[in-house]
Amino acid sequence: MEALSEKIFLKLDMPNDQNRRGDRDKIFDALKEKYGQVIMPYKILKELYPKCREANFEITVTLARRDYDWVVTKIECGDTTHNHYGLCVDLGSTTVIMRLVDLNTGNIITEECIFNKEIKFGEDILNRIFYTRNSKEKLYEVHKAAIDTFLELLDIIEKKTNVKGEDISIMTVAGNTTMIHFLLNIDPWTIFQTPYTPVFNQPGFINAEEIGIPISGYVYCFPSVANYFGGDIVSGLLYTEIYDSDEISAFIDIGTNGELVIGNKDFLVAVAGAAGPALEGGISKFGMRAKKGAIDTIKIINNEIKYTTIENGKPLGICGSGIVDLLSEMFLNGWVDFSGELKENASKHIIKVDNELAVEYASKDESKNQESLIFTQSDINQFLKTKSAAYTMVAFLLGEVGLTLDDLDRFYAAGAFGTHLNLESAVTIGMYPDLDRNKFNCPGNTSLEGAYKLLTNRNLLSKVDNIASKINYIGLENAKDFLEKMRGASFLPHTDIDNYPSVKANLIKRGLL
Template sequence: MRNDDMKPLSKKVFLKITPPGIGDIIGDKERLLKSLEKEFGKVEISQRILKAIYPLCREANWEITLTLVAHEGQWEIVRLEPGDTTKSHYGLAVDLGSTTVTMELVDLNSGEILAEESIFNHQIDFGDDILSRIFYTKSKPLHLKEVQESTLQSFRELMLMLSERTGVASETCGIMVVSGNTTMIHFLLGIDPWPIFEAPFTPVFNHTGFFDAQEISLPIEGLIYCVPSVANYFGGDILSGLLVSDLHKKEELGLFIDIGTNGEMVLGNKNFLLAGAGAAGPALEGGISKNGMKATDGAVDSVVIEDNILKLTTIGGSRPRGICGSGIVDILAQMLLNGWIDFSGHFNTGVTDRVIKKDGEYAVAYAWEDESATGEVLLFTQTDISQFMDTKAAANTMVAYLLDSLGVEATEVKRLYTAGAFGTYINLESAITIGLYPDLPRERFVSLGNGSLRGSYALLINGELLKEIMALQREVRYLEFGAATDFLTQMFAARFLPHTNFDLYPTVKAELIKRGRLRL
């Protein structure tokens, strides 16, 4: 069903143009542009479209459908088709994550999401973490080309999957919106991202503008728009999430948090936006542990301990093969509440037979040999906990530093928006218990889901948001956490569960007292 209120980035127009004749010798290109002039003003036309005019227009008896995209104050023709195809108008929204790439096929007449598909980013072949990929490509044009091609291959596979599901050829889409972190967009365009990680830590670009998909060998007859970045660690994925949160439109003080490979936060309201970001590492994706894994089938995603008995669930319901980020947060919270670990994260021995010593190190066996899918005992070790505590402390301190910069308390935050895969699937109580999130009334928390993808979709169906996203980019004030003199001191205080200052976590403190784990 057509939605006349839609204002998508692209527009399809059916034209019946008077054919050339004796005494009417205007060129085909000029004839086509003249027919658009009244409604669209000056219209751009690329060399690619110029080559498509003949013989298409003449064979169609000058009854044609044009796909146009508005950018930089004017329209550009991106596709020509014979006949009236205005009922078939599609676009693609993409979240280009460092671990996972997700793509949606959208009906731009109605706004309906026809299908969504996700796959692991093929860049993983060159390193699980972004820094490994950065070093692989540094000053090596052939390696950079490999990583770019792996990114594009992820896109092509998703386009094929969407086509097979819907019967809509993705290459017929006239517009694609891509949201990703600053490094991912550099890789997509085949641009060396090394400057992002070398002082003064500035990217090669913040904004790509619109460009032809065929410039990077994607089989789309249309343009690509990449959501701009603010800084090295503050990419278009975060700007997209901020856009859909509407934090920047409200009077109340809000806090936006997206924790993944990086940790990004924005504190503010309609009057100001204060942001900061830093590396969080692979801990929240299960990457710190030998038995850690990404959130796929067989990954432990939730843990509870009742009557000193550990119970778990896995993605897909199969026997466990490892543990992912949400499972890690759960197991730490549950072990803390039940006395299996102390407030510094060290194991307490003699509390349960699941706390064992292997290879000279204490660990919790969350699945014995006869319980696991691998036939091996699955362990979460003291080293794993220590590495996670670093990640948790960094995320906690980033939030504290933003609050301190404004001179406000966490309790003054009226709405806390969580975004990203981790923020979507994590158990909120567990996250607060270990001090990953502030201890606020639970009704103040809002899960945005995949904010990056939601932002891409929002821009795709409403071109007027382009002005808003560019205004957001300019208005965000970005803080360098690395320049903070007391950042490491605050991190040390946050390297306890939930924190060295229990008064910052009143509900956790009350639960620990109730369980006899903490004395008044």
């Protein structure tokens, strides 16, 4: 284990007439051979007396690794090396996940997740940015909401494990560009104002105390590449090791933002854009996040809708994976045509609501709130824009680097959405390309896993910087034919059905083509 922090037990000589070296200097002498350049902040220096003498100069020194040096974060009496913890965090705009790790072993002690308290200032990131514009007071409100989210998670972890913040020496945080600006109480307005440049790309190591996080060390924030391309994706690339592979891979993560990277050890190119709330169900009246009561899978069997819900709760609405299933199943059963238009007489589940066609996927009797749960034609049209953007990013970027889908060896569908999504459904509606299914990999929350990987292996620090600097980011504002390609991809699965041979074969088998 070569974690981002270390705890070292030292037995130093007591002061005497023959040894009058200062306490600080004795500590540095003992550390120099292994750790080289060590920094001791004034706050720690003040604690040396009387602490060292009270401990008979048997002390534990906690060191945090930074880019080019080690810094002392804590001095304790006696041997406390067994008590060595770190945190890794996925800072999402909707949810925040925090993982407590034993840095002596790398073992995960617990992992907790809560909603980001910033949501009260707007579910959409852009709403939060507009809320804070030209107001330091409002910026601080959003910053405090982010910190309060961390504090609640720390409190949950302490109650569950008895590990206190003061026992934690290092934290790694992966989040998108705007979320890291809010966390550090830095105005993100420039991110969404031409020429769309953030205040910083590489925040590096921040003293936790300075931003209000009560741990006894540093917070490391992964670097971003551009306004829509944040440290959460850099962290994901670190985890998947695309940057170090001979194989050509595509890495896509669709959440609030949609980010795509294509490349290998020789090159990395990327695009990104705002995906909006569609994949969290935000486009529909009954859309919802993936929590208890959300319909997450759907099948149509003998013209009847069969669904499952998260935690088997009575249905409250539908989340992103359920929407993808719903569209796929309706398409394969002839309830919608290639343009996504509902066919009024195809099923009794297709009804009119306020003079608009809609599909009722759960009846009043079935739903928890005794409301008819519906997905309207407008909802479908809105979702098709999101799915076409995902496909078009892949097609556009491959074209930019002179590759085709056949050149891809791996296709990583990252993030919570990629994990819970039915792959066949995503291909059927044209969200993902029609590749050999063995090429697909759904690695889960790569943002969190990359943060964990760095937390437990400090030798990867230079890799992180190399990944960020290696990425050739292409702004979609320069893609003149992007919207035209999106229109082509807004059909089910695409205007050119030959791009989807497995879907075409399925439609022929079902007598729909």
